[in-house]
Amino acid sequence: MKATKRFIFQSLLWIIIWLVLWITQSFDFGFFRENLLSLLFQILLIAGLIFFAAPKLLFKKKYLVFLIIGLSAIVLGSYISSTLFSMPRPPIPSRMPGVENIPTGIPRYTPRGAPSKFLIHFLLLAVSAVLGTFLETLLYAQKKEEETIKNNNERLATELKLLKSQINPHFLFNTLNNIYALSAISATKTQESISYLANMLRYVLYDCEQAFVPLSKEISYIENYIKLFTTKSSKTYPISTTYEIEVKGVLIAPMLIIPFVENAFKHSNIEKVDNTFLTIKVTSKENQIYFEVENSKSITVEIKDEVGGIGLENVKKRLAILYPDKHELIIQDLPESFKVSLKLSLK
Missing domain, CATH: 3.30.565.10 (Histidine kinase-like ATPase, C-terminal domain)
Known part of the structure; x- marks a missing residue:
């Protein structure tokens, strides 16, 4: 599978995943606006992985550079996507409903907060990067195996031709000697x-x-x-x-x-x-x-x-x-x- 086809396939995969999630949110426009950048960064991350990072770094065993660039791209993408177009969260109530006067010194009730938006986008980008790296590595290994088999077949064919070329003159040499004597x-x-x-x-x-x-x-x-x-x-x-x-x-x-x-x-x-x-x-x-x-x-x-x-x-x-x-x-x-x-x- 060519690089362009792999890019289109993985991009469509994440578009479908986000579309399903949007459907589960009843086509909420706020959900769409908050996560659109995350989807765009996922697509950009996949493109960078397929067309640059994997062939230029990973497959040439520049693992440290590949890791540094990959983490930097994920962190930067997560920060930008979680900062822009973000909607303000509803304020957390300072008192429990129905309770107006709480003596000082007694801790007020604060509901446990959800994971930060940055963390969510970081995990999403990391998952897409890991999945893309796995697929690229798998296809690369398959390609190398096919090339190895092809090279081995060509080598064996060449060796067989060489062996035959050695056998035939040897046979002819002995036979002509016999006919000459006869x-x-x-x-x-x-x-x-x-x-x-x-x-x-x-x-x-x-x-x-x-x-x-x-x-x-x-x-x-x-x-x-x-x-x-x-x-x-x-x-x-x-x-x-x-x-x-x-x-x-x-x-x-x-x-x-x-x-x-x-x-x-x-x-x-x-x-x-x-x-x-x-x-x-x-x-x-x-x-x-x-x-x-x-x-x-x-x-x-x-x-x-x-x-x-x-x-x-x-x-x-x-x-x-x-x-x-x-x-x-x-x-x-x-x-x-x-x-x-x-x-x-x-x-």
Whole structure:
């Protein structure tokens, strides 16, 4: 709500309150004349609060100056409104009715007086100032929260784009190395590999622009990745895949599980075929996705290049951003294998 609208709203609120009070006084003109200035000062006080005091002092943490100016305005407004247009009070009787002669030394009866007009106007102005400050603070806090959420969303979107930009070149780097090695062996398989790569790049360049993609496309990407790998040789690689999709159309963040698959291929030493294995399992139910990949360990110690570490670190960050408190990632370094289990809650 803009400042002008807030000012109009609060002004109308106090006008309505004073109108109701005037009605209860049977439209007494004296009541109207005595309290008109108080209403005008309330409106001026609200205007000063909304357009100056709150944004320039309160929200910039100049609390002492805000308090001094606010109290001064309330006291000054109360004094002026209670002094001008004031009607004289009826005189207080010096004797009780029916009693003419009261001996000297005996206190005369004096009725207890009502609160002073200054005090009444002071309280009215103070209430309007406190109410206005409360509403301004509440709306300011709401605005800041909305800005914080917006900034966080923009930051997360930027970070996700950065993470994707790191994943895609990493994938392309490894794949082109494989095709380059294959080109010296078989032209036919090279063409097949390029076809698989084209399908994968189409997924990366177009589908991955969306925040979420069908799980079936992510699986197709993995299948193309496996085909791209197996075309390097006529060997039968010990690769096992299981896909159990109960509900079609279930969505997942793109390029989320492929880094684990890629890492498994890299460190399984599966090119040697003997005494090696690699298993991939994807299970999808109505509100859950379960992914598991396990690979045999290489006997020889491999030196990891800097590029190779990008995928796993990025997928952990993306999980934290996209599935906060809705994912369970377990990485097990077993004696003879390396196993990754990922459970995603889609609720």
